Amino acid sequence: MEVMMNTNSSNSHSCIDMSGGEEDQINMMMDGLRRGPWTVEEDFALINYIAHHGEGRWNSLARCAGLMRTGKSCRLRWLNYLRPDVRRGNITLEEQLLILELHSRWGNRWSKIAQHLPGRTDNEIKNYWRTRVQKHAKQLKCDVNSKQFKDTVRYLWMPRLVERIQAASAITGDSSSVTTTTTPTLNKNNMDNDVTGLLALPKNCFGNNQIKPADTEEKSRTAVFSPVSDLTDCYFPIIQSQNPDFFQSNNQIGNGFDGSLISPAGYFNPNLDFEAVVEQNNQWLGGDFSDNLW
DNA sequence: AAGGCTGACAACCGCTATAGT
């Protein structure tokens, strides 16, 4: 059984063609192990070995596959790039929203966050956070861990993302893109902080990613988000006053994210000076900043 | 056109947790 390479990458780095002088670009460790970018031949060797023998025992796998790589390197290459179900390409708006939400809950628990974004790797999410989100925090001249920044994310960026998701949904006329009924396939055994009800994601928000039910590990990574929340009581009361359109649109069940969208405990902070947040952001960026950001 | 800068991403490193002996 031969395994097809993951060829749908949009990243120019992803397919390393080092034919011709490649040895010059690959560093050799003192013990003869290779490091640096993977060659196509190495990728094929790893893919084919795993196809025949499966994952696990990465050090011995590296040796048996004839790869002059550490087990760690093989594992990382497989998990972050070669796995057939790795989803590549731009982070969608829905995924951005989910990342923001989950990060607000769990912080830099990238692998945990990645578990709820099928096909995305912790490395990818981490890179996204560092290159996009932290960049914006830097632009705003505030610490990414500051309350100020977190409030901005919660009460301004995330609602704006929802609006854009809905706008995109309206343009495409994809009324079916909203998950109003779901099959509770969430593997709660593997989700110690259940996100059921956290987000009602459009059905197609994960694109063409095919999560195979038979993939034992991946099964646990496949979260189907129910629109039914047990945390709807305090849903964005502040936003309602600041942005009636947003509130209204988000209460149209079946036309986007319903009231269950974002309502973890702590979202509504009665002490938050929301107007101050808005005002300061407008000062920072001179108007509609979130479009610039996202 | 050339050099510098920046963003994005792949890969590595160090550390910790866990399993096996």
Add this chain to the structure above:
DNA sequence: TACTATAGCGGTTGTCAGCCT
């Protein structure tokens, strides 16, 4: 119980394409 090997995680670095001057 102690030790070792392995897996996994998060932080950091290296590389390269594209943009800017």
